[in-house]
Amino acid sequence: MTSARNRELAALVPVAILLTAGFAAVFAQEEARLGNLSMIYGAYFLAVCVATHIYLRIRLPNADPYLFPLVALLTAFGLVMIYRIDDGLARDQANWFVMGLVLFALTIQFLRDYEVLERYRYTIAGAGLLLLLAPRLPGIGQQVNGAYLGVKIGPLAFQPAEFSKIAIVVFLASYLREHREVLIVGAKRVLGVTLPPLKHFGPMLVVWGASMFMLVFIRDLGSSLMFFAAFLALLYVATGRFSFVVIGMAMFVVGAWFFASTVPHVHERVEIWLDPYQDPTGSGYQVLQSIFAQADGGLFGKGFGQSLITIPGTDAALLPAAQTDTIYSLIVNEVGLFGACGVILIYLLVAARGFKIALLASDGFSKLLATGLTAVFAIQAFVIIGGVTRVIPLTGVTLPFISYGGSSIVANFVLLALLLLISDRARREAVEPADRDLVFGRA
Amino acid sequence: MDYDPISVALKFGFLAVLYLFLLVIARSAFKDLRRTTSPAPDATGFHAAPAFSEVVRGEDAWLVVERGGGLEADERFDLIGGLSIGRSRESDVQIEDRYASSLHARVFSRDARFFVEDMSSTNGTLLNGATLVGEAELIDGDTVQIGDTVFRFEVQ
Numbered sequence: 001m002t003s004a005r006n007r008e009l010a011a012l013v014p015v016a017i018l019l020t021a022g023f024a025a026v027f028a029q030e031e032a033r034l035g036n037l038s039m040i041y042g043a044y045f046l047a048v049c050v051a052t053h054i055y056l057r058i059r060l061p062n063a064d065p066y067l068f069p070l071v072a073l074l075t076a077f078g079l080v081m082i083y084r085i086d087d088g089l090a091r092d093q094a095n096w097f098v099m100g101l102v103l104f105a106l107t108i109q110f111l112r113d114y115e116v117l118e119r120y121r122y123t124i125a126g127a128g129l130l131l132l133l134a135p136r137l138p139g140i141g142q143q144v145n146g147a148y149l150g151v152k153i154g155p156l157a158f159q160p161a162e163f164s165k166i167a168i169v170v171f172l173a174s175y176l177r178e179h180r181e182v183l184i185v186g187a188k189r190v191l192g193v194t195l196p197p198l199k200h201f202g203p204m205l206v207v208w209g210a211s212m213f214m215l216v217f218i219r220d221l222g223s224s225l226m227f228f229a230a231f232l233a234l235l236y237v238a239t240g241r242f243s244f245v246v247i248g249m250a251m252f253v254v255g256a257w258f259f260a261s262t263v264p265h266v267h268e269r270v271e272i273w274l275d276p277y278q279d280p281t282g283s284g285y286q287v288l289q290s291i292f293a294q295a296d297g298g299l300f301g302k303g304f305g306q307s308l309i310t311i312p313g314t315d316a317a318l319l320p321a322a323q324t325d326t327i328y329s330l331i332v333n334e335v336g337l338f339g340a341c342g343v344i345l346i347y348l349l350v351a352a353r354g355f356k357i358a359l360l361a362s363d364g365f366s367k368l369l370a371t372g373l374t375a376v377f378a379i380q381a382f383v384i385i386g387g388v389t390r391v392i393p394l395t396g397v398t399l400p401f402i403s404y405g406g407s408s409i410v411a412n413f414v415l416l417a418l419l420l421l422i423s424d425r426a427r428r429e430a431v432e433p434a435d436r437d438l439v440f441g442r443a
Numbered sequence: 444m445d446y447d448p449i450s451v452a453l454k455f456g457f458l459a460v461l462y463l464f465l466l467v468i469a470r471s472a473f474k475d476l477r478r479t480t481s482p483a484p485d486a487t488g489f490h491a492a493p494a495f496s497e498v499v500r501g502e503d504a505w506l507v508v509e510r511g512g513g514l515e516a517d518e519r520f521d522l523i524g525g526l527s528i529g530r531s532r533e534s535d536v537q538i539e540d541r542y543a544s545s546l547h548a549r550v551f552s553r554d555a556r557f558f559v560e561d562m563s564s565t566n567g568t569l570l571n572g573a574t575l576v577g578e579a580e581l582i583d584g585d586t587v588q589i590g591d592t593v594f595r596f597e598v599q
Binding site: 007011014015017018021022024025028029066069070073178180181301303305306335338342345349352353356362363364429 | 447449450451453454455456457458460461462463464465467468469471472511512513532539540541591
């Protein structure tokens with residue numbers, strides 16, 4: 001079905017135009033002139049995207065046509081914003097974008113038969129957990145702002161949580177695919193609430209324990225929330241029992257509340273969230289500046305390249321961690337509420353396409369894997385956007401495809417590759433209806 | 444900082460193109476939603492509705508799910524025209540069972556009588572607890588077991 005690929009190609013053009021316009025606006029602001037450099041950047045971007053598109057046309061002709069353009073748009077947003085902060089960082093980010101696409105292509109090349117993931121699920125789960133714990137290992141672990149998020153081996157530094165989220169979703173999808181029946185069949189109704197069978201309650205407790213463990217040892221509230229919410233989404237899709245979700249959420253709230261009052265780092269995050277004014281120049285500074293930046297943006301924003309990131313005349317940050325944690329606030333500041341709603345809409349559309357893939361997929365594992373990957377992606381966006389808008393405590397999760405960071409970009413491109421692999425198979429089966437009459441030997 | 448007209452034009456142009464682009468994609472997503480004709484029986488969309496190809500005269504009979512297979516208990520499959528049971532999407536009754544083959548068994552009618560036949564499955568089919576060899580006639584109340592999935596045969 002080439003019409004899907006043609007739509008993809010057509011959708012990449014406005015994305016490249018948007019990138020060009022964004023860069024042009026930044027240049028117009030910084031150098032007070034309109035050079036042709038933005039056109040060159042736009043052309044490079046389009047060339048890279050079209051190359052990927054041609055690869056998809058050969059390898060996955062039936063895959064969803066809009067996922068890649070939507071993701072390219074997020075990356076374009078990120079590149080413009082990061083360039084606006086620091087052109088050196090933007091060059092790094094552009095390199096990571098290309099690296100991400102290479103890994104994206106390799107994933108599609110070598111995981112065409114993604115069912116093999118199911119066979120190695122315990123290995124994958126082990127690797128995922130090891131990655132999560134790596135930042136706590138002496139020698140290679142790094143502590144950033146009190147949370148253990150980074151790993152540094154020689155010159156190579158990365159955030160393992162970004163990769164482990166994929167590993168854990170793969171494991172959960174394959175585990176629940178096999179055990180969903182017993183979870184439903186063994187369920188008992190107690191006081192009008194459907195409880196999962198006690199024997200199979202174990203895995204749920206293990207996942208809950210793992211996310212609580214992350215809260216305490218990695219001190220990463222955001223990732224912990226992200227993993228557990230993805231697990232609940234998967235559990236709901238696998239069993240169709242809403243009560244399991246409610247029970248899981250209650251367990252998480254109780255656990256998070258307990259640790260928020262006992263673990264100092266988590267406690268501090270919650271305190272800042274509830275009352276950022278208690279230390280406006282210290283711990284509350286980032287949240288407050290992020291909110292002020294968003295308010296300052298207004299409906300249509302101040303325009304590309306117009307917002308202040310450092311206090312004029314000094315190097316002190318007016319908007320701390322603008323290229324990573326608070327990049328969303330920067331977007332609101334520069335393109336306003338409308339631009340920010342556009343960004344949220346992009347994430348919503350990606351999520352919609354992802355769930356559509358899950359609906360179309362024919363077997364349980366594909367359905368659950370597509371659901372899990374989409375859920376973890378959407379929840380990650382929620383956790384960080386919620387953090388900078390003070391809906392939930394601010395944590396150091398990246399805004400997928402927009403934030404500066406190699407691990408985030410590369411890992412999310414692997415996630416996208418898996419979604420497109422599932423989509424390609426599902427849509428191929430949907431257009432070639434199975435010929436059941438062959439079974440019965442009738443014409 | 445003064446508001447450069449070029450910069451302002453670029454900003455609004457950017458927002459306009461962004462929203463037009465998103466509108467087009469959202470429209471196609473809504474089109475997809477409308478195209479979905481038969482609603483999934485439950486939120487998970489796991490159970491495919493059985494398709495019938497041909498009506499054969501005779502008594503009405505059903506396969507009723509007793510347990511397993513990722514199907515709801517007491518779900519009924521009409522046997523008009525016969526049914527194939529297996530793990531693949533192609534099966535009329537798609538079951539999620541580790542021990543089921545992709546095309547595991549079929550149920551068909553001949554001269555107003557119903558038969559079950561094992562389609563050379565890997566793990567076999569049990570009819571009333573005994574291994575089914577080839578085909579056998581079904582009588583009201585018979586149970587057909589495939590892996591952990593159990594069906595009951597019911598005649599009107």
